[in-house]
Amino acid sequence: MKLLYFAWLRAKIGIAEETVDPPPSVATVGALLEWLKRRGPGFAEALKDLSIVRVAVNQDYVPTSHPLKPGDEVALFPPVTGG
Amino acid sequence: MKLLYFAWLRAKIGIAEETVDPPPSVATVGALLEWLKRRGPGFAEALKDLSIVRVAVNQDYVPTSHPLKPGDEVALFPPVTGG
Amino acid sequence: MIRVQREDFDAGAEIERLARGKHGIGGVVSFVGLVRDAAGGERVGAMTLEHYPGMTEKKLAEIEAEARRRWPIEDCLILHRYGRLEPGERIVLVITASAHRQAAFEACEFLVDWLKTKAPFWKLEETPAGSRWVEARAGDDEAAKRWSAE
Amino acid sequence: MIRVQREDFDAGAEIERLARGKHGIGGVVSFVGLVRDAAGGERVGAMTLEHYPGMTEKKLAEIEAEARRRWPIEDCLILHRYGRLEPGERIVLVITASAHRQAAFEACEFLVDWLKTKAPFWKLEETPAGSRWVEARAGDDEAAKRWSAE
Numbered sequence: 482m483k484l485l486y487f488a489w490l491r492a493k494i495g496i497a498e499e500t501v502d503p504p505p506s507v508a509t510v511g512a513l514l515e516w517l518k519r520r521g522p523g524f525a526e527a528l529k530d531l532s533i534v535r536v537a538v539n540q541d542y543v544p545t546s547h548p549l550k551p552g553d554e555v556a557l558f559p560p561v562t563g564g
Numbered sequence: 565m566k567l568l569y570f571a572w573l574r575a576k577i578g579i580a581e582e583t584v585d586p587p588p589s590v591a592t593v594g595a596l597l598e599w600l601k602r603r604g605p606g607f608a609e610a611l612k613d614l615s616i617v618r619v620a621v622n623q624d625y626v627p628t629s630h631p632l633k634p635g636d637e638v639a640l641f642p643p644v645t646g647g
Numbered sequence: 648m649i650r651v652q653r654e655d656f657d658a659g660a661e662i663e664r665l666a667r668g669k670h671g672i673g674g675v676v677s678f679v680g681l682v683r684d685a686a687g688g689e690r691v692g693a694m695t696l697e698h699y700p701g702m703t704e705k706k707l708a709e710i711e712a713e714a715r716r717r718w719p720i721e722d723c724l725i726l727h728r729y730g731r732l733e734p735g736e737r738i739v740l741v742i743t744a745s746a747h748r749q750a751a752f753e754a755c756e757f758l759v760d761w762l763k764t765k766a767p768f769w770k771l772e773e774t775p776a777g778s779r780w781v782e783a784r785a786g787d788d789e790a791a792k793r794w795s796a797e
Numbered sequence: 798m799i800r801v802q803r804e805d806f807d808a809g810a811e812i813e814r815l816a817r818g819k820h821g822i823g824g825v826v827s828f829v830g831l832v833r834d835a836a837g838g839e840r841v842g843a844m845t846l847e848h849y850p851g852m853t854e855k856k857l858a859e860i861e862a863e864a865r866r867r868w869p870i871e872d873c874l875i876l877h878r879y880g881r882l883e884p885g886e887r888i889v890l891v892i893t894a895s896a897h898r899q900a901a902f903e904a905c906e907f908l909v910d911w912l913k914t915k916a917p918f919w920k921l922e923e924t925p926a927g928s929r930w931v932e933a934r935a936g937d938d939e940a941a942k943r944w945s946a947e
Contacts, residue, residue: 487849488919489930537917540852547846556849556917560933563846563877563918564829564911566663571769572780620767623702639699639767643783646696646727646768647680647739647759659809662829662943670834670884677827678898679812684820734820749829749940752906754828759898790899 487558493527511545570641574609594628674748676755684734692773699767718754764791824898826905834898835883842923868904914941
C-alpha cells in the first residue's frame with residue numbers, strides 16, 4: 482500500500498511517501514489512521530486532530546469507513562487551500 | 565431647443581438632429597412629443613407607440629412629465645440594446 | 648474607468664493594467680461580450696452599434712460609481728465599442744478587481760446587467776432579409792431589476 | 798479544458814483561444830486569482846503552492862464535467878499554477894464561454910468556488926514571523942455549499 486503525505490502532514494511526519502504493509506486487521510481508512518498514529522511521535526502529532534485531516538484513496542476523497550485493499554494509493558493531507 | 569434622434573427613430577424621422585423653437589404651451593416632454601407628432605408623417609409614424617420611446621433631457625432619462633426650458637438638449641430613442 | 652471606442656481591445660492587457668502594482672487585489676473578474684452569428688434563429692452577418700456620444704460616457708460613469716458604492720472594488724473598467732462589428736468580434740469588456748472574489752463577481756455582473764439597460768447603445772443587425780434594429784430583451788430588464796432592491 | 802503548470806499564463810490569449818471561431822458564444826467570463834501581499838493583517842512575502850499531481854487533474858476534470866452538466870457552456874478552461882509565487886503574481890485562471898452571459902457568470906463562479914474546496918492544493922505563506930501553512934477558510938466552504946442544493 483502506497484502512502485502519500487502533503488503540506489503540514491508531510492512536514493510533521495517528515496516523509497512525502499512510503500510503501501507500507503499493515504496487518505490484515507487494518508481494513509479501513511479509520512483503522513489505518515489509528516495504526517499510523519502508533520508508528521512514532523511525528524505521526525502522532527500529525528494525526529492528533531483528525532477533523533483537519535482529509536483522506537483520498539486512489540485520488541478520490543473517502544470517509545474513514547472506506548475499505549482498503551492491497552495496492553491502494555492512500556493520501557493524507559489538510560483541507561485544501563488552492564485557488 | 566436641440567433635438568436628437570437615434571436608431572429607428574432617426575431612420576423614420578429622417579434626420580439625426582435639429583434645432584426647434586416650439587410654442588410656449590410646449591412646457592413638458594409629453595407636450596413636446598404630442599407637438600412633434602403633428603410635424604409630419606415621419607414623426608407621426610416614429611412616435612405612434614410611445615411605450616417604446618425613451619426620452620433624455622440633457623443626457624439624463626426623464627419621464628414625460630419632465631418640464632422643458634430653452635436650451636435643453638432633448639434626445640428621443642428606442643429602449644437601449646447595447647452590451 | 649470608462650472607455651468608448653471604435654477600436655478593438657486586448658482583454659488580457661487591460662486585466663494586467665488594472666491589477667498591476669496593486670497587491671491588495673485577490674481576484675479579477677472580466678466579461679467579454681461577443682457578436683454572435685445568429686439571433687432568434689436567424690443568421691446575422693454583422694451589426695452596427697450606434698450610440699449617443701456624451702450621454703454614453705455620462706451613464707457609464709454613473710454605473711461605475713454605483714458599483715463602487717455597493718462593493719469594495721479596488722478598480723474597474725467598462726469599455727464599450729461602437730461601429731460595425733462582425734460575428735466573433737468583441738463588443739464590450741467589463742473588468743472588476745477586488746480583495747475578495749465574491750465582490751468582484753457580483754460587481755462585474757451588476758455592471759454588465761446595468762449597462763445593457765442604461766447605456767444608450769443600439770444594435771442594427773444585418774440579416775439575409777435586410778437590416779433590422781434589435782429589440783430590447785425583457786430578460787435584460789429582469790436581470791437589471793435583480794439589483795434594484797439592494 | 799484543464800491545465801496544471803508552474804509557468805505563468807496570458808489571460809487575454811486564453812480568452813481569445815477559447816472563443817476563436819465559435820460564433821455562437823455571446824459572453825466570456827474569466828476569473829484571475831492573484832497573490833495578495835497581506836493575509837489576516839500580516840505582510841506576506843511570497844507563497845509556495847504544493848499540489849497532488851494526478852489527483853489535481855482528476856478533481857479539476859470532475860469539476861469541469863459538473864459545470865458542463867449544470868450550464869450550457871460552449872467551452873471552459875481551468876488553469877492552476879503551482880510552485881513559488883510572489884505578491885501580484887497570477888495563481889489561477891478560470892474561463893467560461895456561453896451563448897448567454899448569465900450561464901457564463903454562474904458557471905465561472907461555481908468553478909472557482911468548487912476548485913477552492915475540492916482541488917488538492919495547499920499554500921505555504923512566507924511571513925516576517927516565518928513560514929506557515931494557510932488554513933482553509935470557512936467562507937470558502939460556505940461559498941461551495943451554495944451550489945449543493947441544485
